[in-house]
Amino acid sequence: MEQTQTPQMIAQQLVAGDTTTVRAYVKSGQPWIWLTAAAISVAFITTVALLGLTAARGLPHFWPADLLQARYEQPGAAPVPMLAEVRSSEEVTAARLLDAGLPVDPQRDLYERLLLKIGNRDIGGVDFRYVVSDWLVDRQTPADAVVLERIEWGNFHGFLDAVVVDGNSVAGSEAWSAYQQAQRRVDALRGDIRRIEKKQIGAINYELERLRLQARRLEIDGKTRESHPEAFAPLDRRRDEQGAKYEALRAELNALNRDIRRDSVRVRTVDGQQRTIALAQLVHGYRPNRMGVLDKTLHFFGKVWEFVSDEPREANTEGGIFPAIFGTVLMVMIMSIVVTPFGILAALYLREYAHQGAMTRAIRIAVNNLAGVPSIVFGMFGLGFFVYFLGGGIDRLFYPEAAPAPVFGTPGILWASLTLALLTLPVVIVATEEGLARIPRATREASLALGATKAETLWRVVLPMASPAMMTGLILAIARAAGEVAPLMLVGVVKLAPTLPIDGNFPFIHFERKFMHLGFHIYDVGFQSPNVEAARPLVYATSFLLVLVVVLLNVSAIMIRNRLRERYKALDH
Structure with a gap:
């Protein structure tokens, strides 16, 4: 039996001058197998490292860090009390700090610099600050320190003095439990307000706009209220019905708004400044220094769920990214x-x-x-052909009553999907054609010999056997389309979309609407955000989520492809 040559044996023979065996080893193809395995290993390790980096930089943002109370004593400046989260630390040279104008010892090589999230942007103007660790003295973690997440102005760091509930003030040890009960009540009211504003009143406004366009269409057709009152009467009746519903909902909404503004909290900053914050302006509150590992873990998963299920706020640096996830998945499905x-x-x-x-x-x-072809070229083509030419033509033919406001003659999710379909079309064509080429000619001839027509052979034999290759092309198309940004900036994606492309209003799927996209969201938060330090972890978290969305879409397609491959494997032999 011939002995298998290992790389160690080949190396020894090469040192001994036995080149014949080396040439035989090279001709066997084993070196190329090892090189291929090495390349795959490098690609896999790089991918895992990239995912690990994005997760390590983004996910800690949702972990409730302890609040550190200290006094910052910079030489030559008055001491400043601080209550902050330590976000990161790094070693910097004394020369770098000297260039920044800080009075450090030039004889010392390195200093530790901390990035602190001090919050209270409405008071200090910024909510992040770099400090030199040596000058941060008298450190402690007070148990009663609170973090209040606000709808605007970011987080508030301080201490809870009292809660005002229905005009009654609750202070002392009962204040925190009173705040939690009041916050739950406010959250329920906020949900009712959002339901009325977005769903019920939104549906009424949508119906009123449809009625306006129908009346405008009658006027374009030459009909007036004087000459054709019977044509306008149903529209007026429906408009009156919608107006009555709107008045009832507005009265209910006014009552809820008065109720939600009833309660407030009195808080105090670390330097003694008093503030009163309405509970309607608060999203959540917690005391991180009193939380155990289990409480922090539950808080972490709650914040992750909020991130994937809520809407963004504060210039996309707070809140969630659900509209971007929804828009990305819907666009990929249409594409x-x-x-x-x-x-x-x-x-x-x-x-x-x-x-x-x-x-x-x-x-x-x-x-x-x-x-x-560069993807931005496809974006320009989509803007010129799909939006201006095709969409403008649709508006002129079917929506003249909406003029001069465009309906389909403006960027939207349909044109974005068609642009990306055109972008990924070559991938699907090449992969499908390769799958068709691998089907043996004898299989086609056998089907034809049994009396099937060419069309029946293609439909019942060839296409099912080539379906795994078709799914491969679709997988590659999904992977590319989900991460594209440049063409979408021209044909439909926006920074913030107030309404989703799918809702409860007829026709339920609104292809003309603009949408949010995870890739563009990463670009916007990373490069257009006014608050860089607050946006940085969200860039990593959104990037990690985008990769997970792409992986989920690809895994779904791969599972379908594998089932098809197993189903038609017997026909290949």
């Missing part, structure tokens, strides 16, 4: 529905019907070159 049949039909024509001559080769070259 997949559009690109899959067109890609399969194009590949089917090129492989099964087209004459394999110079023209077909030119088409294949054009398809391959199309995959290398």
Whole structure:
């Protein structure tokens, strides 16, 4: 039996001058197998490291850090009391601190610098500050320190003095439990207000706008209230009904707004400043220095859930990113529905019907070159063709009553999906055509010999066997489309979308609406945010979530592909 040559044995033979065995080893292809394995290992390790980095930089943002109370005594300046979270620490050189104008000892090599989240941006103007660790003295972690997350102005760091509930002040040891009860009540009221404003009043406004456009359409057709009162009467009746509903909801909404502004808290900063904050302005409150590991873990998962299920606020540096997740997934689904049949039909024509001559080769070259065109070029094409030409034409033909306001003649999720479908079409075509080419010719001939037509053979034999390759093309298309940003900036994505493309108003899916996207959200928070330090962890957290969304979409497609592959594996032999 021939002995298997190991890399160690080959190395020894090479040192001994036995080049014959080395050449045989190279010809066997084993070195290329090892190189391929090494490349795959490097790619896998790099991917895992990238995911680990984004998770390590982003997820700690949701962990409730302890509040450190200390006094900052910078030489030559008055002491400043602080109550802050320690976000990060780093070693910096004395020369760097001297360049910043800090009075440090130039003979000393390194200093520790801390990044503190001091909160209270409405008082100090900033909520982050770098300090030199040596000058932060008299450190302690007071148990009664509180963090209050506000709708505006970020977090408040301080101490809770009293809670005013229905005009009655609760102070002392009962203040915190009174605050928690009052906050739960305010949260319930806030949910009722959001339901009335976004769903019920939003539906009424949507219906009133439809009635206005219908009346405008009658006027365009030459009908007036004097000449055709019977045409306008149903519209007026429905408008009156919607107006009555609106008045009732407005009265209920006014009552809820008065009720939610009833309670407040009296708080105190670390330097003794008194503040009164309405509970309607607070999202959440907690005392991190009294929380155990279990409480902090529950708080962490609660904040992660808020991040993936809530709407953004404070210039996208606070709150959640649910609209961006929803927009990304919906756009990818619409793109997949559009690109899959067109890609399969194009590949089917090129492989099964087209004459394999110079023209077909030119088409294949054009398809391959199309995959290398910069994505921003597709965005420009989508803006010019889909939005201005196609969308503007639809508005002129079917929505003249909306003029001059555009309906489909403006960037929206439909045009963004079509643009990305065009961008990813070459990937689907190439992958599908490769799958069709791998099907043995004998399989086609056997189907034809049994009396099936060519169309029946393609539909019942060829396409099912090529379906794993089709899914491979779709997987690659999803992976690319979910992360694209440049073309979307021109054809539909926005910084903040007030309404989702899907809601309870007819026709329920609104293809003309603009939408949010995770990739653009990362760009906006990372490069356009006015609060850089608050945005930095959200950039990592959103990047990590985008990767998870892409992985989830790809895993779903891979599972379908594997099932198809197992189903039609027997037909390959």
